[in-house]
Amino acid sequence: MKQIVVISGKGGTGKTVLTGAFAALAGGGAAVGKIVLADCDVDAADLHLLLQPKIKERYDFQSGFSAVLDRKACQRCGRCVAACRFGAISENFEIDPVSCEGCGFCSHVCPAGAITMEEQLAGEWFISDTRFGPMVHARLGIAQENSGKLVALVRKKAAELSEKNGCDGVIVDGAPGIGCPVIASLSGIDGAVVVTEPTLSGLHDASRVIEVAQHFQVPSQLVINKYDLNPQMSGKIEAYCRDNGIELIGKIRFDKAVVKAMVAGRTIMEGGDSAVQRDVRRIWERLRF
């Protein structure tokens, strides 16, 4: 079983569009159910808008703690305020749940035992069916922490499902950035497809996320999306790939049909025959992992 992740560093370069296209290529037609899909952009998950999953199982994601003060027991000594490094307890002993990092330091120093740590409902996760195969996805609660843990959970469930059903592997839609959800989506993965766009920001951010992949010894391959919006910058990215030994596996042209497919709730591989589809098919064939 193989697992690949689509990441980008910079947001909005086309991770989810490409993941959706891979889903259609790997699980379309007679191949339905050959792969498991996992949406690991848990704080702004969008893959479901292309795949319209039918939710079969739904679970709570309990993670992290938040301090709760019993006002009657509180002696207003101020030790909790002094202990908290996250500025979560005001001088009037109001606890701001958004600032609280759940460390529990306050509860340990309170002489009256007035602070308890309550486990948080930090989100939900789902096992669903799509027209291309099973999908594991999640929704992190608003302003919640622990997105890395939720990503790790989604990854684990997707891998288990793939093993159980004898699938070929898991295709993971990753998060933007280089922090905890991205690191969690890279752990134990066979390869990363990095999608960038021909802009200075796109190159800057892709090179940082490729470094992160290298740091965790994950091989990566690069795709330039909307390459024809600035051919000169695409040339710079190609030069960057040559100079740094990074494999460029394809370029996708800019086409308003991509937005149209999104509006219609389809992947770009469904319906018609377009140049964009040929671009993506070529990339799919050149995936090494």
Next chain:
Amino acid sequence: MIISVASGKGGTGKTTVAVNLALSLDRVQFLDCDVEEPNAHIFLKPVIREQEKAYIPVPEIDESKCLYCGRCAAVCAYRAIAVLPPQEDRKGSSLIFSHLCHGCGACSALCPEGAIKEVPRDIGVVETGHCGDMEFVHGRLKIGEAMAPPLIRQVKKHVDPVRTVIIDAPPGTSCPVVASVKDSDFCILVTEPTPFGLHDLKLAVETIRVLGIPFGVVVNRADLGDKNTDAYCQQEHIPVFLRIPFKKEIAVAYSRGEPMVKAFPRAKKDFQELFREADRRHQR
């Protein structure tokens, strides 16, 4: 006044709006809080004056004082410390997983033997400088580092309240966004009128409402997509301050790292109007 620019979905134009807003106003301080992937410097090309390392305090155990009682491991909410008590045939030992540590300080304060001191662990850098009369600050998270919020808080320590402070936030809705946007006087949410843009805008709106910050919307690439974003904003009584059309020339200027107001100076008055709207609503 502190204005933050956030989005939910990535790549909708946060940095474009933040940078061009900053370039259209006087006495601005710019803070790039997208420490995982900072991009504003590409457009503003600041002269960096100072670089400081950012640290979080992590525990170090003095084995000569440690009695392996396990109190530190018991109080650590992040399971960053493991302690093995001594057995007949071997001495005790302790292990610290410093990448899991949030730097809360509970272990060192609560150790009955005073055996734990805190040592700094480097998580990235904060750079300060200027471009023209604009003050510039950004953070760069170290490669392989998972936790952005401590570095974001370090960037925000530089806030200069006598200036108009513009914060470029990271995408998403979780802790790095909250750390960036918290304590702003006003928040501008940038979206695009596509199903992805709208879906993530709704999440961003929920986040900003939890934080109780007044906000308005900028629609970027306003002519690519559908009408549902407008309908949503109307229904929720969310003001739409500015619509930026999709133009190849804007995209090309962006791709070269050239700010829109430099390529199209007339756009400046749109951003000044955006600021006045934000200011008016913040005053209410």
